[in-house]
Amino acid sequence: MAEPSRFVNAEPLLSFDRSFSYNNMPFAGFALAVHSVAEPAIMNANQAAQLYADVEAFCQEIRPIEELCYVEHRFNDQVIPLAKRYGLLGMIVPESFGGRGANAAEYLRALVRIGREGTGVRTFFSGHVSIGTYPILKWGSPELQARYLPAAVTGEKIFAFGLTEPEAGSNPLEMTTTYRRVGDRFVLNGVKYLISNGGIADAVVVFAYPEEVPSGPPRRISAFVVDTHQKGFVAENLVAKMGMPTSNTAMFALENAEVPLGNLLGEEGDGFRIAMGTLVSGRLSVAAGCLGVIEDCLAEVIQYSKERQQHGKAIARHQLVQEHIAAIEMHRVASEALLERAAQVKTQADAEPTHREWQRQADLLAAQAKFFITNAAWDSADRAVQVFGGRGWSTLYRPGRHLMDVRVCRIYEGTDEILKLKIAAAVLGKEYEAFK
Numbered sequence: 086m087a088e089p090s091r092f093v094n095a096e097p098l099l100s101f102d103r104s105f106s107y108n109n110m111p112f113a114g115f116a117l118a119v120h121s122v123a124e125p126a127i128m129n130a131n132q133a134a135q136l137y138a139d140v141e142a143f144c145q146e147i148r149p150i151e152e153l154c155y156v157e158h159r160f161n162d163q164v165i166p167l168a169k170r171y172g173l174l175g176m177i178v179p180e181s182f183g184g185r186g187a188n189a190a191e192y193l194r195a196l197v198r199i200g201r202e203g204t205g206v207r208t209f210f211s212g213h214v215s216i217g218t219y220p221i222l223k224w225g226s227p228e229l230q231a232r233y234l235p236a237a238v239t240g241e242k243i244f245a246f247g248l249t250e251p252e253a254g255s256n257p258l259e260m261t262t263t264y265r266r267v268g269d270r271f272v273l274n275g276v277k278y279l280i281s282n283g284g285i286a287d288a289v290v291v292f293a294y295p296e297e298v299p300s301g302p303p304r305r306i307s308a309f310v311v312d313t314h315q316k317g318f319v320a321e322n323l324v325a326k327m328g329m330p331t332s333n334t335a336m337f338a339l340e341n342a343e344v345p346l347g348n349l350l351g352e353e354g355d356g357f358r359i360a361m362g363t364l365v366s367g368r369l370s371v372a373a374g375c376l377g378v379i380e381d382c383l384a385e386v387i388q389y390s391k392e393r394q395q396h397g398k399a400i401a402r403h404q405l406v407q408e409h410i411a412a413i414e415m416h417r418v419a420s421e422a423l424l425e426r427a428a429q430v431k432t433q434a435d436a437e438p439t440h441r442e443w444q445r446q447a448d449l450l451a452a453q454a455k456f457f458i459t460n461a462a463w464d465s466a467d468r469a470v471q472v473f474g475g476r477g478w479s480t481l482y483r484p485g486r487h488l489m490d491v492r493v494c495r496i497y498e499g500t501d502e503i504l505k506l507k508i509a510a511a512v513l514g515k516e517y518e519a520f521k
């Protein structure tokens with residue numbers, strides 16, 4: 086494999102299947118048949134097709150339940166049982182642990198489809214799979230993987246990722262959660278804030294500094310898998326949210342929470358690297374979900390604008406309505422291309438984990454895709470609300486729900502501002518990093 090160029094690798098890695106249909110919404114987006122990565126895809130074509138069929142069945146079944154939960158403003162407690170039934174809780178987990186063995190590109194394609202059902206539903210998968218299970222898969226010891234990955238696949242254990250704290254958001258290095266070693270355990274203390282799945286998780290990936298030792302060496306963050314069903318773990322759901330009423334967001338306190346030594350991820354001091362590496366996976370999941378939001382907004386406006394009559398004709402025939410529809414379609418096309426590129430590079434980076442240039446490109450493209458597609462989804466939802474007129478400004482219709490839910494995608498897993506700084510630094514050079 087030739088060295089990738091600085092910005093664009095000219096060699097196409099994926100074949101593109103334009104299967105998106107505006108009218109009856111079959112499985113959408115890009116078909117990510119990776120054909121030139123160093124390692125072969127783990128799923129064969131039949132397994133991939135079966136995964137997409139299961140995702141489609143899950144989406145069709147969850148839709149009416151999600152709509153009802155949304156209108157009643159309550160947690161959707163059917164997402165986990167249905168995901169379990171269709172085998173979607175371990176999409177990226179290797180078959181040897183009972184999972185589906187999807188690579189990044191295949192998994193992201195599934196998330197595009199799930200994203201159409203709402204950002205709340207997709208956020209559950211991001212929390213459990215992309216940032217919950219992923220770091221165990223990447224940095225867990227074989228023993229830790231054997232204990233947690235099969236449980237993640239069956240749903241016996243639901244996962245979350247606890248990086249953010251009340252006083253440490255965009256800069257996680259300002260966290261105050263600490264750990265100390267006591268015999269055969271680590272003991273953790275601190276508070277994590279705004280954690281997706283935090284109130285329903287059985288295990289959380291938690292980041293902490295070692296307790297301060299006077300005149301000790303500079304402290305470095307470590308990452309742990311913390312079981313939530315213990316005395317030292319207290320969670321509280323956060324419900325005063327602008328959107329995503331059907332998904333769980335929580336804060337939790339660790340009060341002398343105990344963690345077996347074997348639940349350390351990587352080595353002591355690897356935590357920041359693990360957090361940043363996990364965010365590449367998380368950002369791609371947000372970008373994929375937002376492409377699904379754009380697709381759903383497009384499908385909705387096409388149908389509605391053809392049915393709704395004003396001034397003696399379907400509003401789809403008014404040029405200013407068409408301007409909104411053209412804008413959403415352009416968001417969809419551009420987002421799809423960028424996500425496809427980011428997905429192929431992440432797949433390549435996963436296949437060659439020691440290849441630094443692939444890792445660098447995957448990191449940058451994930452930030453670019455997340456920044457661009459979340460903003461495109463926000464604008465698409467806003468335009469879809471406008472096309473629906475007064476009905477658009479209602480949670481009874483899909484565009485209004487998308488608008489409220491998708492706004493958070495410009496905040497979590499790296500705000501717009503932090504991503505812009507990262508993108509600018511990649512162009513200007515490391516010495517221009519503004520957040521240093």
Ligand SMILES: Cc1cc2nc3c(=O)[nH]c(=O)nc-3n(C[C@H](O)[C@H](O)[C@H](O)COP(=O)(O)OP(=O)(O)OC[C@H]3O[C@@H](n4cnc5c(N)ncnc54)[C@H](O)[C@@H]3O)c2cc1C
Pocket residue numbers: 212245246247248249251253254255256278279280281282334493496497498499500501502503506519520
């Ligand atoms: C619904 C939801 C789910 C979430 N899920 C998770 C989760 O599962 N796990 C987890 O760990 N976290 C999660 N988060 C937290 C999320 O990642 C943080 O909210 C986000 O990183 C921003 O941190 P903050 O809220 O503390 O804002 P702050 O960091 O205080 O930022 C406030 C504003 O200042 C800007 N800003 C900060 N620093 C700079 C700078 N250097 N230059 C320019 N502008 C800057 C920001 O861009 C932002 O606009 C979730 C948040 C929400 C709302």
